Amino acid sequence: MSEKLKINFWRLAILVVGVGAWEWLTGIKAVSKIPGLYFIDPFFISRPSKIVERFFYLNSDEVRLTLWQMLLSTVESTIIGFLVGVSTGFAAGLVLGRNDRLARIFEPYIIAFNSLPRIALVPLVTMIFGFGLLAKVVLAWLIVFFIVFFNTFQGARGVDPDLIHSARFLGATEGQIMRTVIIPSALAWTFASLTPSISFALIGVVIGEFIGGESGGGIGYLIIASLGTLNSADMMVALIVLAITGIVMALGIKQVEMRLLRWRPEYQQR
Amino acid sequence: MPRLRIQIRDLSKTFREGGREVPAVSRVSLDILDKEFVALVGPSGCGKSTILNMIGGLIAPSAGQMLIDGAPVRDVPRQVGYVFQKDTVFPWRTVTRNIALGLEYRGVTGPEQGRRVGEAIRLAGLAGFEEAFPATLSGGMRQRVALMRTLIVEPEILLMDEPFGALDTHTKLNLHAELLALWEAKHQTVVFVTHDLSEAITLADRIVVLTRRPGRVKMIHEVKLPRPRDVIKLRESDEYAQQYSQIWHVLGEEFAGHAV
Structure with missing residues (x-):
């Protein structure tokens, strides 16, 4: 064997x-x-046989909100929050990473905000954005933004000055240096933060769904609703579905990362 | 009489290191002619790379003047190409896309770019590695990419900072031969920094020997070896040995006095 x-x-x-x-x-x-x-x-x-039974029941038309619909709601919020978090975190990291003065001005605020446990913001976000999709997306964004921001910031700071010089000797303008040297250099760091980011986006969304109730929908709602009815089988269904969703999304990101970073030695010959 | 290309007048550079003033280059004067191949040699830390960086506009002189074609150097001069000691090939670009960089920056695209990059790849003996990423290449091949990437935009002045310093002797000799062949074709003005005296004699028309830190010009030696040169046979010749010992005598004093 x-x-x-x-x-x-x-x-x-x-x-x-x-x-x-x-x-x-x-x-x-x-x-x-x-x-x-x-x-x-x-x-x-619960019991495995009961869980399987509930799984099919929750997907049948006997329930108002099917498991599939809840899953879609969770995945949708996660992906939107992830995309918004990655793009804004990347942009902010790039700008502050290449501008020392700006970075020093913002430093205490960023540290202060980042030290705050994100979970503590959930009630406030709910107050401002309500119980729907928007609140969940904002929660995911708040977490993902900082992860991507710090990585990109490091990457943008750490660009080898000799690479920038060699581009300048080849006749690059400032814009071309940004596009061909700084962004690709920083991206390598950004990509390293994507896999944890998608997992954390999911965390943010599920927490949002705990609070959000039925109007927010999602797997997190199923968990809280099962707590209300003391239904451990439904809760197990939700946990298993969440675990599988997390794995699938992380693997998807890994695929993207491997394609985009195929120039790196550790991604070669695979 | 060929025209003056680079004029260095009483050039000094002092760095600040933790409140201390550390002189790196002290009152260096040197004229470099058009189409000339000049090597700067000296013990490590003698400021030869600093001089090169001042020619390239990467650092500003503390005192004195640095003129290219009569104009003071500010920023990176248009007519200058620079090959770094360190590997500066972009790791996220293939060989082809690395060599194409300078053309891309200048807006040369399409078939014209393809033709010139193809030609450079052929000249550098990199055929078959067009789509390879630098991580899969040897140090010698990466330095070839760096060299062709610089030469493809046809700089009139070529600055080279120990470009072959990290390579083994065999690869180094091959690259010497290739560099000389490329230089014979275009006759760029070359300033080549090295601590390897054999390399300097093999390549250069003139060798400028610098003293220990702070670097001053100790001696300027004309290399009276006929061109085109055969990098292998050259080393067996009596003239080579003679020149080597002449310069070595002077350079050796600088190495000997170096506190280790």
């Missing part, structure tokens, strides 16, 4: 045993015949 096959075998084995044990242990009684005394109570962690 090849190494890769072995690893995949063990991965699958852990999944099967884990899910099997979950199903089995939540199905047997600790003391027979006494109702409610399970070995492990499915009330708290």
